[in-house]
Amino acid sequence: MPRSPVPLWRGLAGGALALLAACADPAPSAAPVTTPPAATLEEDVSAALRRMATTLTSAPAFTLTFNTLREAPAGAAQSILLSGAGAVVAARPDRLYAAVGSDMGSYSLWYDGRAFTALNTQQNVYAVTPLSGGIETALKAVEARLGVTLPILPLLADDPYAMLTPAGTTGRFIGRSIIRDVVVDHFALNGPSGHWEIWLEAAPSALPLRVSFVEPGPERLRTILDFTAWNLRPRLPAGTFAFTPPRDAARADFLPRGEAQTRSNTP
Template structure:
């Protein structure tokens, strides 16, 4: 794989002009990951951004309650693994919209370890973050890119988005404060009622952001309010492309070990460089960044 092609095959992940839901991903996910702290001087005279957004947004109380329960429950988990299966719409230069499929496994250990193994229509990728380095390996090309990373997952996701142009649809669910990441730009939210995902009873929530993004969550009904399905629609892009993922096989006690997050280059693997976001031109528009 040539260095210039790496950006197209990248992260857990998809590259593109959209940032993430979180505020685009820096916002909610990474921004949130970063957990930027407002200046104390201004805090006494002005509401914090999240508080202000909540007061202005028209969110159904039941939707807000369930979203917060889910977010708090996720944040409490020190480690977990989950299976993902999803689709991502891609707009070709001709205006035609096609759907790409991918499935993967995510392993997370707070505060600073992440492993993603993902196979899809275009690539088979592995992401490693061990608290010191972020590495992405493309199995088909047997090429990898690696870079020093911050000491927390939140900050690393933010760095990946801002500096490397690598955005992970759904990444808002991985950060230390999912609620803040998810609601940063929310304009409205509704509770749509009960439904089922793969036979499991769930609550169906729908939200609309100010930045041209609609998103839905299906949250398990019961003592484990886990997200079982997540759909993001980029309504401001031609064709309103979507990213959809179902999450299953949640394991909240996976007994993860440090070596699972460390990358050892396979034999004959070629090291390449990450591309800066502004050098990844020519990519088709994709849905999915919140």
């Protein structure tokens, strides 16, 4: 707001004040109030994500390895970092194998278009459940049943671009940097499912080299996936997606979502 004129002589009569006011320059008008432009999904972000999606969905099969850091609650106002490493083998439309070892345990997963199998390699216990559909359908079913979020899911989806950019998503370019001697472009996305950051090769392939996901909610816990190797033309041995129970492995049932915690608290 413009500053109001201050009288220089408070003892002057009202007529003199009026004369001074009439001779004074008019007070400047207030600057117009402008509304900042609404956040959008910037065109260069959209274009890079589309290139990435085309690269991933055009590969009939691929393998990848990754390291992961995941925040977990550890008491009042504190979180800790849990680390891990894993590998994924995928063959579209409905074949998947994954192995993960972390501070939270070690397990392997198989999906062959007919059944989903999970093996706890430390406890030597496995579970099998009938399941059909593509890789995305299977992983969504796993998320729903186990009550977990899989940050890698968008990269394995039928349409990675659509899953990363649902209605209401905004995104911007952060900058260019280097990951393991590879030049990458860093993007940030905000959407209904949470906050994403993704580092894509600054090349036509736009392969993702790193992903950060912050879950919605008050705790805002972060998971980082650091992709150490991609192979878009793998030679997969026969039986890659077939599960053979290890010796002396025990079979268990998959527990419905929420039931695992209830049973674990039952004597």
